[in-house]
Amino acid sequence: MNLAKFDNFYYRYKGNEEYALNNINLNIEDNENNIILLCGETGSGKTSLIRCMNGLIPQFYAGFYKGKVYIQGKDTTETPIADLSTEVGIVFQNPENQLISMNVEHEIAFGLENLGVPPKEISYRIKESASLTEIEHILDKAPFELSGGEQQRVAIASILVLEPKILILDEPTALLDPYMARKIINLLQEIKGEKNITVLISEHRLDLILPFTDQLILMKNGGVIEHGSCEKVINGKNFQNLRLNKPVIYSIFSKLKKENLYNKNIPTSIPEAIKSLKM
Ligand SMILES: Nc1ncnc2c1ncn2[C@@H]1O[C@H](COP(=O)(O)OP(=O)(O)O)[C@@H](O)[C@H]1O
Numbered sequence: 555m556n557l558a559k560f561d562n563f564y565y566r567y568k569g570n571e572e573y574a575l576n577n578i579n580l581n582i583e584d585n586e587n588n589i590i591l592l593c594g595e596t597g598s599g600k601t602s603l604i605r606c607m608n609g610l611i612p613q614f615y616a617g618f619y620k621g622k623v624y625i626q627g628k629d630t631t632e633t634p635i636a637d638l639s640t641e642v643g644i645v646f647q648n649p650e651n652q653l654i655s656m657n658v659e660h661e662i663a664f665g666l667e668n669l670g671v672p673p674k675e676i677s678y679r680i681k682e683s684a685s686l687t688e689i690e691h692i693l694d695k696a697p698f699e700l701s702g703g704e705q706q707r708v709a710i711a712s713i714l715v716l717e718p719k720i721l722i723l724d725e726p727t728a729l730l731d732p733y734m735a736r737k738i739i740n741l742l743q744e745i746k747g748e749k750n751i752t753v754l755i756s757e758h759r760l761d762l763i764l765p766f767t768d769q770l771i772l773m774k775n776g777g778v779i780e781h782g783s784c785e786k787v788i789n790g791k792n793f794q795n796l797r798l799n800k801p802v803i804y805s806i807f808s809k810l811k812k813e814n815l816y817n818k819n820i821p822t823s824i825p826e827a828i829k830s831l832k833m
Protein backbone atom coordinates (compact mmCIF):
# COMPACT_ATOMS: atom_id res chain seq x y z
CA MET A 555 0.00 0.00 0.00
CA ASN A 556 1.01 3.61 -0.46
CA LEU A 557 2.13 5.46 2.63
CA ALA A 558 1.04 8.72 1.08
CA LYS A 559 -0.70 9.33 -2.21
CA PHE A 560 -1.64 12.65 -3.78
CA ASP A 561 -4.13 12.51 -6.67
CA ASN A 562 -4.46 15.68 -8.74
CA PHE A 563 -4.39 17.70 -5.53
CA TYR A 564 -4.73 21.49 -5.63
CA TYR A 565 -4.82 23.81 -2.66
CA ARG A 566 -4.86 27.54 -2.15
CA TYR A 567 -4.95 29.39 1.16
CA LYS A 568 -7.97 31.57 1.81
CA GLY A 569 -7.25 35.11 0.63
CA ASN A 570 -4.51 34.01 -1.82
CA GLU A 571 -5.04 34.07 -5.56
CA GLU A 572 -2.30 31.57 -6.33
CA TYR A 573 -2.40 27.87 -5.64
CA ALA A 574 0.21 26.90 -3.05
CA LEU A 575 -0.15 23.32 -4.31
CA ASN A 576 -0.81 22.94 -7.98
CA ASN A 577 -1.91 19.58 -9.31
CA ILE A 578 0.20 17.35 -7.07
CA ASN A 579 0.53 13.71 -8.04
CA LEU A 580 2.85 11.85 -5.74
CA ASN A 581 3.24 8.33 -4.40
CA ILE A 582 5.33 7.51 -1.36
CA GLU A 583 5.51 3.75 -1.00
CA ASP A 584 5.36 1.97 2.34
CA ASN A 585 8.26 0.05 3.87
CA GLU A 586 10.89 1.68 1.76
CA ASN A 587 12.91 2.56 4.83
CA ASN A 588 14.22 5.52 2.96
CA ILE A 589 15.33 9.05 3.60
CA ILE A 590 13.36 11.19 1.18
CA LEU A 591 14.49 14.76 0.65
CA LEU A 592 11.94 17.40 -0.25
CA CYS A 593 13.73 20.10 -2.11
CA GLY A 594 12.67 23.41 -3.64
CA GLU A 595 13.09 27.15 -3.49
CA THR A 596 11.43 29.14 -0.70
CA GLY A 597 7.71 29.45 -1.41
CA SER A 598 7.64 26.42 -3.70
CA GLY A 599 5.12 24.64 -1.45
CA LYS A 600 7.22 22.27 0.71
CA THR A 601 5.61 23.22 4.02
CA SER A 602 2.14 23.17 2.45
CA LEU A 603 2.77 19.68 1.07
CA ILE A 604 3.83 18.54 4.54
CA ARG A 605 0.68 20.10 6.07
CA CYS A 606 -1.38 17.82 3.83
CA MET A 607 0.20 14.69 5.24
CA ASN A 608 -1.62 14.82 8.58
CA GLY A 609 -4.74 16.56 7.33
CA LEU A 610 -3.87 20.07 8.61
CA ILE A 611 -4.54 21.02 4.99
CA PRO A 612 -7.47 21.11 4.33
CA GLN A 613 -8.95 20.49 7.80
CA PHE A 614 -7.18 23.16 9.85
CA TYR A 615 -6.03 25.73 7.30
CA ALA A 616 -8.93 27.56 5.67
CA GLY A 617 -8.75 27.47 1.90
CA PHE A 618 -9.90 25.78 -1.27
CA TYR A 619 -8.89 22.36 -2.50
CA LYS A 620 -9.49 19.92 -5.32
CA GLY A 621 -8.34 16.32 -5.63
CA LYS A 622 -7.41 13.80 -2.96
CA VAL A 623 -4.68 12.96 -0.48
CA TYR A 624 -4.58 9.49 1.07
CA ILE A 625 -2.43 8.45 4.02
CA GLN A 626 -2.25 4.65 4.24
CA GLY A 627 -5.36 4.59 2.09
CA LYS A 628 -7.26 6.97 4.37
CA ASP A 629 -8.79 10.07 2.80
CA THR A 630 -7.30 13.05 4.70
CA THR A 631 -10.46 15.12 4.29
CA GLU A 632 -12.48 12.55 6.21
CA THR A 633 -10.02 11.10 8.74
CA PRO A 634 -9.57 13.01 12.03
CA ILE A 635 -6.17 14.73 12.33
CA ALA A 636 -5.61 12.82 15.60
CA ASP A 637 -5.90 9.48 13.76
CA LEU A 638 -3.55 10.56 10.99
CA SER A 639 -1.01 11.74 13.57
CA THR A 640 -0.33 8.20 14.71
CA GLU A 641 0.68 7.23 11.17
CA VAL A 642 2.48 10.43 10.25
CA GLY A 643 4.72 12.19 12.77
CA ILE A 644 5.58 15.75 11.84
CA VAL A 645 8.21 17.99 13.41
CA PHE A 646 7.40 21.52 12.25
CA GLN A 647 9.82 24.34 11.67
CA ASN A 648 9.92 26.05 15.07
CA PRO A 649 10.18 23.29 17.66
CA GLU A 650 9.58 25.66 20.57
CA ASN A 651 6.01 26.25 19.31
CA GLN A 652 5.43 22.54 19.48
CA LEU A 653 6.79 22.07 23.01
CA ILE A 654 4.04 22.76 25.49
CA SER A 655 4.77 20.86 28.73
CA MET A 656 6.58 21.88 31.90
CA ASN A 657 9.27 19.29 31.49
CA VAL A 658 10.76 17.19 28.75
CA GLU A 659 9.58 13.84 30.12
CA HIS A 660 5.95 15.05 30.25
CA GLU A 661 6.39 16.51 26.81
CA ILE A 662 7.33 13.12 25.43
CA ALA A 663 4.64 11.31 27.43
CA PHE A 664 1.88 13.71 26.41
CA GLY A 665 0.94 12.16 23.07
CA LEU A 666 1.03 8.62 24.48
CA GLU A 667 -1.19 9.57 27.42
CA ASN A 668 -3.69 11.03 24.99
CA LEU A 669 -3.68 7.77 23.08
CA GLY A 670 -4.37 5.84 26.31
CA VAL A 671 -1.13 3.83 26.21
CA PRO A 672 -0.55 1.98 29.56
CA PRO A 673 1.94 3.69 31.96
CA LYS A 674 4.48 0.84 31.81
CA GLU A 675 4.57 0.97 28.04
CA ILE A 676 4.85 4.78 28.19
CA SER A 677 7.91 4.69 30.43
CA TYR A 678 9.55 2.04 28.24
CA ARG A 679 8.93 4.02 25.07
CA ILE A 680 10.18 7.26 26.66
CA LYS A 681 13.43 5.54 27.67
CA GLU A 682 13.90 4.14 24.20
CA SER A 683 13.29 7.37 22.30
CA ALA A 684 15.25 9.48 24.81
CA SER A 685 18.20 7.16 24.43
CA LEU A 686 18.07 7.26 20.62
CA THR A 687 17.87 11.07 20.57
CA GLU A 688 20.44 11.41 23.40
CA ILE A 689 18.29 13.48 25.73
CA GLU A 690 18.23 11.23 28.83
CA HIS A 691 20.15 13.86 30.83
CA ILE A 692 17.58 16.62 30.22
CA LEU A 693 14.33 14.75 30.87
CA ASP A 694 13.54 16.86 33.97
CA LYS A 695 14.32 20.22 32.35
CA ALA A 696 11.74 22.67 31.05
CA PRO A 697 11.67 22.88 27.23
CA PHE A 698 12.29 26.66 27.29
CA GLU A 699 15.57 26.12 29.19
CA LEU A 700 17.00 24.10 26.32
CA SER A 701 19.23 25.08 23.42
CA GLY A 702 17.85 25.01 19.88
CA GLY A 703 19.52 21.69 19.17
CA GLU A 704 18.15 20.14 22.36
CA GLN A 705 14.66 21.44 21.62
CA GLN A 706 14.86 19.90 18.17
CA ARG A 707 15.84 16.54 19.71
CA VAL A 708 12.98 16.72 22.20
CA ALA A 709 10.53 17.54 19.40
CA ILE A 710 11.83 14.53 17.44
CA ALA A 711 11.67 12.26 20.51
CA SER A 712 8.08 13.29 21.28
CA ILE A 713 7.06 12.34 17.76
CA LEU A 714 9.13 9.13 17.65
CA VAL A 715 7.44 7.70 20.78
CA LEU A 716 4.19 7.65 18.83
CA GLU A 717 5.87 5.15 16.48
CA PRO A 718 4.72 6.71 13.22
CA LYS A 719 5.20 4.95 9.88
CA ILE A 720 6.65 8.09 8.45
CA LEU A 721 8.62 10.79 10.23
CA ILE A 722 8.48 14.19 8.56
CA LEU A 723 10.73 17.12 9.42
CA ASP A 724 10.31 20.61 8.02
CA GLU A 725 13.73 22.29 7.84
CA PRO A 726 14.91 20.81 11.15
CA THR A 727 18.32 22.47 11.01
CA ALA A 728 17.20 25.96 9.97
CA LEU A 729 17.82 27.41 13.45
CA LEU A 730 20.93 25.40 14.26
CA ASP A 731 24.65 26.02 13.86
CA PRO A 732 26.53 23.74 11.43
CA TYR A 733 27.76 21.40 14.20
CA MET A 734 24.28 20.84 15.67
CA ALA A 735 22.82 20.59 12.17
CA ARG A 736 25.20 17.74 11.39
CA LYS A 737 24.28 16.00 14.63
CA ILE A 738 20.57 16.19 13.78
CA ILE A 739 21.18 14.78 10.29
CA ASN A 740 23.25 11.95 11.80
CA LEU A 741 20.43 11.29 14.24
CA LEU A 742 17.94 10.97 11.39
CA GLN A 743 20.17 8.46 9.71
CA GLU A 744 20.30 6.46 12.94
CA ILE A 745 16.54 6.65 13.38
CA LYS A 746 16.04 5.34 9.87
CA GLY A 747 18.32 2.40 10.63
CA GLU A 748 16.91 1.54 14.05
CA LYS A 749 13.22 2.24 13.70
CA ASN A 750 12.73 1.02 10.15
CA ILE A 751 10.66 4.02 9.19
CA THR A 752 10.54 6.34 6.24
CA VAL A 753 11.95 9.80 6.92
CA LEU A 754 10.78 12.71 4.77
CA ILE A 755 12.77 15.86 5.27
CA SER A 756 12.64 19.35 3.87
CA GLU A 757 16.16 20.70 4.21
CA HIS A 758 18.28 23.46 2.70
CA ARG A 759 21.67 22.14 3.78
CA LEU A 760 22.07 19.82 0.85
CA ASP A 761 25.75 19.28 1.59
CA LEU A 762 24.77 17.58 4.87
CA ILE A 763 21.74 15.60 3.78
CA LEU A 764 22.43 14.48 0.20
CA PRO A 765 24.96 11.78 1.18
CA PHE A 766 22.16 10.06 3.15
CA THR A 767 19.31 10.71 0.73
CA ASP A 768 17.67 7.76 -1.01
CA GLN A 769 14.95 9.61 -2.91
CA LEU A 770 14.49 13.21 -3.93
CA ILE A 771 11.27 15.11 -4.51
CA LEU A 772 11.73 18.41 -6.34
CA MET A 773 9.13 21.15 -6.00
CA LYS A 774 8.71 24.31 -8.02
CA ASN A 775 5.86 26.85 -8.05
CA GLY A 776 3.55 24.58 -6.06
CA GLY A 777 4.16 21.52 -8.22
CA VAL A 778 6.20 18.34 -7.84
CA ILE A 779 8.45 18.48 -10.89
CA GLU A 780 10.43 15.31 -10.22
CA HIS A 781 10.48 12.35 -7.82
CA GLY A 782 13.05 9.61 -8.08
CA SER A 783 16.25 8.11 -6.76
CA CYS A 784 18.73 10.66 -5.48
CA GLU A 785 21.33 9.63 -8.05
CA LYS A 786 18.94 10.02 -10.95
CA VAL A 787 17.42 13.33 -9.84
CA ILE A 788 20.68 15.13 -9.06
CA ASN A 789 22.00 14.17 -12.47
CA GLY A 790 19.00 15.71 -14.21
CA LYS A 791 18.22 19.15 -15.61
CA ASN A 792 15.48 20.00 -13.06
CA PHE A 793 17.88 19.80 -10.15
CA GLN A 794 20.53 21.73 -12.04
CA ASN A 795 18.06 24.53 -12.81
CA LEU A 796 16.70 24.97 -9.29
CA ARG A 797 18.06 27.98 -7.45
CA LEU A 798 19.35 26.13 -4.41
CA ASN A 799 22.60 26.12 -2.52
CA LYS A 800 24.16 23.12 -4.23
CA PRO A 801 26.75 21.07 -2.33
CA VAL A 802 30.36 21.88 -3.24
CA ILE A 803 30.91 18.36 -4.50
CA TYR A 804 27.96 18.75 -6.88
CA SER A 805 29.28 22.05 -8.22
CA ILE A 806 32.75 20.66 -8.81
CA PHE A 807 31.63 17.52 -10.63
CA SER A 808 28.98 19.23 -12.74
CA LYS A 809 31.63 21.73 -13.84
CA LEU A 810 34.02 18.88 -14.67
CA LYS A 811 31.23 17.26 -16.70
CA LYS A 812 30.60 20.45 -18.61
CA GLU A 813 34.29 20.63 -19.48
CA ASN A 814 34.22 16.97 -20.57
CA LEU A 815 36.72 16.05 -17.87
CA TYR A 816 34.30 13.63 -16.19
CA ASN A 817 31.54 11.53 -17.74
CA LYS A 818 29.97 9.48 -14.95
CA ASN A 819 27.18 10.27 -12.51
CA ILE A 820 27.69 13.20 -10.17
CA PRO A 821 28.49 11.82 -6.71
CA THR A 822 26.76 12.98 -3.50
CA SER A 823 29.63 12.51 -1.05
CA ILE A 824 33.42 12.51 -0.92
CA PRO A 825 33.68 8.69 -0.49
CA GLU A 826 31.41 8.23 -3.50
CA ALA A 827 33.46 10.69 -5.52
CA ILE A 828 36.66 8.81 -4.69
CA LYS A 829 35.02 5.49 -5.62
CA SER A 830 33.82 6.90 -8.90
CA LEU A 831 37.24 8.34 -9.77
CA LYS A 832 38.97 5.03 -9.01
CA MET A 833 36.66 3.03 -11.29
N1 LIG B 1 -0.58 29.96 6.43
C1 LIG B 1 -0.54 30.50 5.20
N2 LIG B 1 -1.45 31.39 4.79
C2 LIG B 1 -1.42 31.92 3.55
N3 LIG B 1 -0.48 31.63 2.63
C3 LIG B 1 0.47 30.75 2.97
C4 LIG B 1 0.50 30.13 4.27
N4 LIG B 1 1.56 29.29 4.33
C5 LIG B 1 2.16 29.38 3.12
N5 LIG B 1 1.52 30.24 2.30
C6 LIG B 1 1.87 30.55 0.89
O1 LIG B 1 1.89 29.34 0.15
C7 LIG B 1 2.98 29.33 -0.77
C8 LIG B 1 3.87 28.12 -0.49
O2 LIG B 1 4.49 28.30 0.77
P1 LIG B 1 5.19 27.15 1.60
O3 LIG B 1 4.38 25.92 1.50
O4 LIG B 1 5.45 27.69 2.96
O5 LIG B 1 6.55 26.96 0.77
P2 LIG B 1 8.02 26.51 1.25
O6 LIG B 1 7.86 25.71 2.50
O7 LIG B 1 8.56 25.73 0.09
O8 LIG B 1 8.80 27.76 1.48
C9 LIG B 1 3.69 30.66 -0.61
O9 LIG B 1 3.22 31.52 -1.59
C10 LIG B 1 3.27 31.12 0.78
O10 LIG B 1 3.25 32.53 0.86
Ligand SMILES: [Mg+2]
Nearest residue numbers: 600601602724
Ligand atom coordinates in the same frame (compact mmCIF):
# COMPACT_ATOMS: atom_id res chain seq x y z
MG1 LIG C 1 8.69 25.89 4.38
